Amino acid sequence: MASVRTTGAFVAAISMSIVLFSYFLCNYRSKRKTPSPLSKNKKPRNGLIHAVGNTPLIRINSLSEATGCEILGKCEFLNPGGSVKDRVAVKIIEEALESGQLVCGGVVTEGSAGSTAISLATVAPAYGCKCHVVIPDDVAIEKSQILEALGATVERVRPVSITHRDHYVNIARRRALEANELASKIRKTEKIDGKFLEQINRCISDGEKKDSIFSSYCSGGFFADQFENLANFRAHYQGTGPEIWEQSGGSLDSFVAAAGTGGTVAGISSFLQEKNPNIKCFLIDPPGSGLFNKVTRGVMYTREEAEGKRLKNPFDTITEGIGINRLTQNFKMAKLDGAYRGTDKEAVEMSRSTHAFFFCLISI
Numbered sequence: 001m002a003s004v005r006t007t008g009a010f011v012a013a014i015s016m017s018i019v020l021f022s023y024f025l026c027n028y029r030s031k032r033k034t035p036s037p038l039s040k041n042k043k044p045r046n047g048l049i050h051a052v053g054n055t056p057l058i059r060i061n062s063l064s065e066a067t068g069c070e071i072l073g074k075c076e077f078l079n080p081g082g083s084v085k086d087r088v089a090v091k092i093i094e095e096a097l098e099s100g101q102l103v104c105g106g107v108v109t110e111g112s113a114g115s116t117a118i119s120l121a122t123v124a125p126a127y128g129c130k131c132h133v134v135i136p137d138d139v140a141i142e143k144s145q146i147l148e149a150l151g152a153t154v155e156r157v158r159p160v161s162i163t164h165r166d167h168y169v170n171i172a173r174r175r176a177l178e179a180n181e182l183a184s185k186i187r188k189t190e191k192i193d194g195k196f197l198e199q200i201n202r203c204i205s206d207g208e209k210k211d212s213i214f215s216s217y218c219s220g221g222f223f224a225d226q227f228e229n230l231a232n233f234r235a236h237y238q239g240t241g242p243e244i245w246e247q248s249g250g251s252l253d254s255f256v257a258a259a260g261t262g263g264t265v266a267g268i269s270s271f272l273q274e275k276n277p278n279i280k281c282f283l284i285d286p287p288g289s290g291l292f293n294k295v296t297r298g299v300m301y302t303r304e305e306a307e308g309k310r311l312k313n314p315f316d317t318i319t320e321g322i323g324i325n326r327l328t329q330n331f332k333m334a335k336l337d338g339a340y341r342g343t344d345k346e347a348v349e350m351s352r353s354t355h356a357f358f359f360c361l362i363s364i
């Protein structure tokens with residue numbers, strides 16, 4: 001709690017400095033005659049959701065000069081939640097609301113220890129929804145604290161195999177069902193005696209369902225399912241891909257990205273290749289992931305998974321969230337010309353030499 005308060009104070013202090021800084025910047029700019037590049041896109045974005053996407057595509061000068069190719073990076077870290085996953089969170093929630101699978105006041109559940117959970121927790125309140133995240137209990141406590149500071153509820157569970165019913169992803173799926181059951185009980189009870197909804201909800205959750213995590217008002221649940229939900233692919237096919245095409249003026253030779261769920265590489269590669277089939281699209285895969293072999297040899301396999309070699313956590317790599325050993329519905333949509341393997345050492349060296357972390361690279 002103390003650390004949450006410290007985080008809150010820190011965020012407040014930073015926000016205050018930004019407000020002050022913006023004030024001085026505005027005054028300063030209004031007196032200047034020559035237009036500054038900073039004066040572009042002055043219009044305020046309409047709410048948090050409209051601040052997602054439209055990230056800059058920037059030329060990486062060091063790499064472009066070293067290789068003689070124009071190399072561009074899409075700055076996904078500039079999304080409000082700090083990653084490309086904001087786009088996915090927005091699309092998943094919007095599609096679920098549109099289809100009626102999620103209603104305003106409902107809870108979006110996800111099993112994620114990383115960026116997707118942060119993005120869902122960031123954007124769900126903007127749609128009047130809540131966010132419940134299930135994570136393994138060996139994940140850094142700071143991750144839970146960030147999510148809680150964003151208003152999400154967090155459940156830390158024992159780490160087990162994905163085939164186990166209590167794997168964190170399976171628990172997240174179950175929580176959405178439980179929230180739906182609870183909401184339908186509330187609706188039924190409401191029909192019977194017409195009492196105030198919240199009162200009945202409390203009565204049901206405290207009495208009949210003592211172990212329920214949804215003890216306050218709950219109008220249903222929805223499991224985000226970022227790995228299999230094709231809203232993830234569509235977020236990139238309809239958003240990130242067209243942005244890259246427009247920002248580069250369509251003059252691209254190739255595109256490269258890593259994959260976790262595969263949504264990004266699949267959505268962008270599908271869009272770019274439809275626009276111009278000559279654009280070559282590649283995957284960069286970390287140690288422990290089977291995708292490199294799947295793309296280059298058609299077999300989902302990695303040495304780290306071989307008999308007798310399997311570690312408790314086969315993705316013992318710093319590239320958390322990248323690389324996978326199963327074929328997801330999202331990755332299946334990718335249109336790839338090839339794949340490369342990359343090591344942690346190369347990833348760190350590249351991030352240091354370019355002085356930035358980019359999510360995907362494009363060469364023109």
Ligand SMILES: Cc1ncc(COP(=O)(O)O)c(C=O)c1O
Nearest residue numbers: 083115259260261262263264321
């Ligand atoms: C910051 C970041 N970028 C990229 C990815 C992977 O993208 P995708 O899941 O679309 O393959 C992840 C996965 O968690 C991530 O956290």
